[in-house]
Amino acid sequence: MHIDFDISPQDTLPIYRQIVEQLRRGIAGGQCRPGDELPSVRALAQLHAINPMTVSKAYSLLEAEGLLERRRGVGMVVASTQPLRAGKGERLALLQPALQAAASQAVQLGLDEQAALRLFQQCLQEEMNK
Amino acid sequence: MHIDFDISPQDTLPIYRQIVEQLRRGIAGGQCRPGDELPSVRALAQLHAINPMTVSKAYSLLEAEGLLERRRGVGMVVASTQPLRAGKGERLALLQPALQAAASQAVQLGLDEQAALRLFQQCLQEEMNK
Amino acid sequence: MHIDFDISPQDTLPIYRQIVEQLRRGIAGGQCRPGDELPSVRALAQLHAINPMTVSKAYSLLEAEGLLERRRGVGMVVASTQPLRAGKGERLALLQPALQAAASQAVQLGLDEQAALRLFQQCLQEEMNK
Amino acid sequence: MHIDFDISPQDTLPIYRQIVEQLRRGIAGGQCRPGDELPSVRALAQLHAINPMTVSKAYSLLEAEGLLERRRGVGMVVASTQPLRAGKGERLALLQPALQAAASQAVQLGLDEQAALRLFQQCLQEEMNK
DNA sequence: GTGGTCTAGACCACA
DNA sequence: GTGGTCTAGACCACT
Numbered sequence: 001m002h003i004d005f006d007i008s009p010q011d012t013l014p015i016y017r018q019i020v021e022q023l024r025r026g027i028a029g030g031q032c033r034p035g036d037e038l039p040s041v042r043a044l045a046q047l048h049a050i051n052p053m054t055v056s057k058a059y060s061l062l063e064a065e066g067l068l069e070r071r072r073g074v075g076m077v078v079a080s081t082q083p084l085r086a087g088k089g090e091r092l093a094l095l096q097p098a099l100q101a102a103a104s105q106a107v108q109l110g111l112d113e114q115a116a117l118r119l120f121q122q123c124l125q126e127e128m129n130k
Numbered sequence: 131m132h133i134d135f136d137i138s139p140q141d142t143l144p145i146y147r148q149i150v151e152q153l154r155r156g157i158a159g160g161q162c163r164p165g166d167e168l169p170s171v172r173a174l175a176q177l178h179a180i181n182p183m184t185v186s187k188a189y190s191l192l193e194a195e196g197l198l199e200r201r202r203g204v205g206m207v208v209a210s211t212q213p214l215r216a217g218k219g220e221r222l223a224l225l226q227p228a229l230q231a232a233a234s235q236a237v238q239l240g241l242d243e244q245a246a247l248r249l250f251q252q253c254l255q256e257e258m259n260k
Numbered sequence: 261m262h263i264d265f266d267i268s269p270q271d272t273l274p275i276y277r278q279i280v281e282q283l284r285r286g287i288a289g290g291q292c293r294p295g296d297e298l299p300s301v302r303a304l305a306q307l308h309a310i311n312p313m314t315v316s317k318a319y320s321l322l323e324a325e326g327l328l329e330r331r332r333g334v335g336m337v338v339a340s341t342q343p344l345r346a347g348k349g350e351r352l353a354l355l356q357p358a359l360q361a362a363a364s365q366a367v368q369l370g371l372d373e374q375a376a377l378r379l380f381q382q383c384l385q386e387e388m389n390k
Numbered sequence: 391m392h393i394d395f396d397i398s399p400q401d402t403l404p405i406y407r408q409i410v411e412q413l414r415r416g417i418a419g420g421q422c423r424p425g426d427e428l429p430s431v432r433a434l435a436q437l438h439a440i441n442p443m444t445v446s447k448a449y450s451l452l453e454a455e456g457l458l459e460r461r462r463g464v465g466m467v468v469a470s471t472q473p474l475r476a477g478k479g480e481r482l483a484l485l486q487p488a489l490q491a492a493a494s495q496a497v498q499l500g501l502d503e504q505a506a507l508r509l510f511q512q513c514l515q516e517e518m519n520k
Numbered sequence: 521g522t523g524g525t526c527t528a529g530a531c532c533a534c535a
Numbered sequence: 536g537t538g539g540t541c542t543a544g545a546c547c548a549c550t
Contacts, residue, residue, distance in 0.1 A: 006234070012143050014540060022238065029240035041523060051542050056523070064324065072399060073441065073522050073550030091239040092249055098235050099246075102228035103253035104136060108152060109221040110159030113254050116229075119222055120250050123233035124243050139332060144533055181333065181535050266494070272403050274525060282498065289500035301538060311527050316538070333535035333537050351499040352509055358492040359506075363513035364396065365488050368412060369481040370419030373514050376489075379482055380510050383493035384503050404548055441550050522550070528543095535537075 003032055007048045015050055019058035027067055027078055028094055030085030038068065038076040133162055137178040145180055149188035157197055157208055158224055160215030168198065168206040263292055267308045275310055279318035287327055287338055288354055290345030298328065298336040393422055397438040405440055409448035417457055417468055418484055420475030428458065428466040 003026045007018055026032040038044075041059065045052040059076050062068040069079045086094075106116040133156045137148055156162040168174075171189065175182040189206050192198040199209045216224075236246040263286045267278055286292040298304075301319065305312040319336050322328040329339045346354075366376040393416045397408055416422040428434075431449065435442040449466050452458040459469045476484075496506040 009541095012147070014142065016540080017142065025235055025238040029238050031238065031240065040521085042521090052523095053525095053543090054541065056525095057540095059523080061324070064321070070523070071550095072548080075522055085240065088241075088245070091241055092245065095232065095236055095239055095241060095246065095249060096253070098228070098232040099250045099253045100257070102225065102232050103250065103257040105155055105228050106225055106254060107257045107260075108155040108159050108161065109225055110161060110215065111218075111221055111225060113251065113258070115218070115222065116225065116254055117247060117251060119225060120229045120233065121243065121247060123226070123229045124236060124246055127230070127233040127237045128243070130237075146533085184534065187534095269526095272407070274402065276525080277402070285495055285498040289498050291498065291500065300536085302536090312538095313528090313540095314526065316540095317525095319538080330538070331535095332533080335537055345500065348501075348505065351501055352505065355492065355496055355499055355501060355506065355509060356513070358488070358495050359510045359513045360517070362485065362488040362492050363510065363517040365415055366485050366514060367517045367520075368415040368419050368421065369485055370421060370475065371478075371481055371485060373511065373518070375478070375482065376485065376514055377507060377511060379485060380489045380493065381503065381507060383486070383489045384496060384506055387490070387493040387497045388503070390497075406548085444549065447549090522548100524547080524549105525545100526547105527545080530540100530542080532539080532541105533537100534539105 005044070005048065007050065009050070016054050016058040016061070019044075019055065020061055023058070023062060024067065025094060027082055028086035028091050032078050033084055034078050034080045034082045036078045037074075038078070040075055135174070135178065137180065139180070145184050146188040146191070149174075149185065150191055153188070153192060154197065155224060157212055158216040158221055162208050163214060164208050164210045164212045166208045167204060168208070170205055265304070265308065267310065269310070276314050276318040276321070279304075279315065280321055283318070283322060284327065285354060287342055288346035288351050292338050293344055294338050294340045294342045296338045297334075298338070300335055395434070395438065397440060399440070405444050406448040406451070409434075409445065410451055413448070413452060414457065415484060417472055418476040418481055422468050423474060424468050424470045424472050426468045427464060428468070430465055 003023070005019060005022055007015055009015060011018060013021075023032065023038075038059070039047070041052050041055045044055045059068060063070055063076070067079055067082060068076045070076055102120070103116070133153070135149060135152055137145060139145060141148065143151075153162065153168075168189070169177070171182050171185045174180075174185045189198060193200055193206070197209055197212065198206045201207050232250070233246070263283070265279060265282055267275055269275060271278065273281075283292065283298075298319070299307070301312050301315045304315045319328060323330055323336070327339055327342060328336045330336055362380070363376070393413070395409060395412055397405060399405060401408065403411075413422065413428075428449070429437070431442050431445045434440075434445045449458060453460055453466070457469055457472060458466045461467050492510070493506070
């Protein structure tokens with residue numbers, strides 16, 4: 001598993017939920033495939049200088065959701081029941097909340113559609129070139 | 131003042147910060163102009179079924195920031211020291227974080243630029259017709 | 261809410277799951293009704309001499325499952341989306357795992373059906389007279 | 391020895407204790423008799439896809455308890471000091487905890503005695519036909 | 521080595 | 536007062 005989590009402790013979104021959502025997207029997007037082993041709780045905790053329990057909490061939630069499976073004494077793996085990649089509609093649905101929030105902000109800021117779209121396009125291109 | 135706040139109690143962003151940020155954008159976007167009166171703490175609290183202290187906390191923070199002024203007997207008004215509307219570059223800068231986050235999510239989901247842009251356009255149009 | 265939890269720290273079932281399952285049964289059985297307030301995390305923790313986080317974990321899981329709702333600043337209540345009492349088939353399904361385990365043990369112990377049933381009847385009557 | 395262990399890795403009861411308790415019941419029930427040879431650690435581990443150390447741990451505990459004996463070159467056998475079969479009262483006593491727990495659950499679920507008994511009878515019959 | 525559970529205690533957001 | 540999040544650290548079960 002070579003997903004690199006992007007953890008921001010000062011984000012309002014709790015750390016464990018940052019992990020949950022990034023992993024959820026990684027699985028839906030096909031970046032993490034069924035059977036892939038996840039970084040160990042301790043490794044991930046140390047890498048981002050956070051507490052192991054915080055990572056564990058995220059993993060447990062995803063296990064309860066059925067996205068991850070626990071292999072006793074081995075670690076967590078992406079559940080074999082997951083599709084290799086979610087359908088496009090499903091992935092767009094996962095993206096929608098973020099775009100709705102951004103659209104709401106754009107309108108409140110009195111920006112026109114074209115300006116907002118151009119900025120988003122620019123952000124997308126930067127992100128893809130990372 | 132006819133800014134209509136969009137409050138989601140189950141959002142991870144605390145309610146008082148939802149108010150603060152929406153008002154900040156309303157001022158930057160020119161929707162709220164210097165001297166405009168804000169809804170009273172009680173009115174806003176009742177309208178959204180939230181605690182008056184939550185509203186009060188948001189107003190106090192904005193007052194401390196200099197965006198709002200407390201007028202005795204009148205209530206809170208948008209500070210007269212505010213520009214009528216922030217410059218477009220400034221407003222785009224305020225929008226950028228949300229779009230960067232969305233772009234990052236889109237890439238993690240394995241979505242292509244076109245699909246993401248179309249969805250954003252759709253969100254913008256829905257938001258403008260509210 | 262007057263559900264009295266029966267917590268055994270030395271049970272192999274983790275404490276937070278003891279709470280989860282007892283509450284699940286209490287709701288399915290109609291003993292806890294939609295809107296009922298739960299004992300506060302701190303109160304329950306103190307009553308059973310366990311850590312508040314243990315209780316909190318149980319409540320969070322039930323919230324994620326949709327059985328409980330969080331009322332900010334007030335506490336947890338039984339979700340209003342719950343039926344007053346689950347259907348009989350559903351409640352029997354919740355009981356089945358325990359009975360299957362007991363049946364397996366009875367067979368391993370070489371006990372006959374009549375003896376096992378009589379003992380269960382006796383246990384039921386004792387339990388009902390509590 | 392043809393005791394067939396029923397191992398559930400996802401059960402909250404640790405695997406080594408599942409083995410210990412099933413064997414304890416098999417001995418009490420007369421299914422395993424003094425001198426009976428147990429499956430080898432490796433065989434049992436392979437059969438249930440569990441770690442040999444887990445099986446070994448279970449056997450060691452039972453040896454310490456005096457229920458099993460280690461015979462050099464042969465393996466583990468049921469201790470010759472065991473009675474052929476425990477008395478019926480004793481076996482019922484071993485079954486009681488499981489039934490008490492089930493009875494408690496039935497009452498919490500608001501089920502009546504008849505329904506609970508019928509379900510238990512059904513479980514017993516299924517178990518006997520295995 | 522893996523994850524799970526629990527504790528004790530701190531600080532935050534909300535009413 | 537309510538619950539939420541996080542930390543640091545201990546011990547357990549399993550590979």
